[in-house]
Amino acid sequence: MSTAFRPVTRALPGLKSALLDALAVVSPTSCAGCAAPDRSLCSACSAALAPNVREVDLHGLPVTYAHEYGGVVRSVLAAYKDGGRTDVAGRLAPALAAAIASALREHAPPVTAHPVRLVTVHLVTVPSSRSARRARGFSPVRLLLAHAGLRTEPALRARRQSADQAHLTIQGRRENRDHWLAPRGALAGRHVLLVDDILTTGATLLEARRALASGGAHVIGAAVLARTPRRNPVPEALGGRSGTIREPP
């Protein structure tokens, strides 16, 4: 990124992703999954992004996920989030949408049985830290949701700035995230589905649930694009035991 670009992206964060999308069209590119030339995403990597929706229990919070975080999924997500490859947002979005649809099917409470009508469920994302926003210039989850045609509610705010989670231990992440979120707006009685990109320890989602519940919302579950298999679950100190995976019917 040129230094001339930075003041513009600071002023208008959304501009960066729009420019990157445009650049991917006019510039020679490579596959975001395997670096094969001249393709934004090759056919083999596209096939690897077909969702396989499953669910894990995170201390009573059902988390629906579309992928295990590894291989091509990991490469493409890393390229998307931190490599400037916003051109693949439209290729990742359907899997997140599939996880959301499954979560709503499974966990949105019915208002009436015949015909079946479900309550309105609001999609809520976790606010990015200021440093992550500044580094990326866009919100990875919100961009995916925009590509899926889905709208989120700004129901959470950061109480204080949290350090970047990526370089912390599990214990460090937990301390960093403790009570760092607060509810925003009128949430009493609202049904909420949390949406995030990667489930790692689950500490972020649990903190989001705590904050939303403190504002009176009912969190029916969470939907994420990918779940990190082995670094999950959250530590015993959070009241945790190993998560159990339930295959969808």
Ligand SMILES: [Zn+2]
């Ligand atoms: Zn590829």
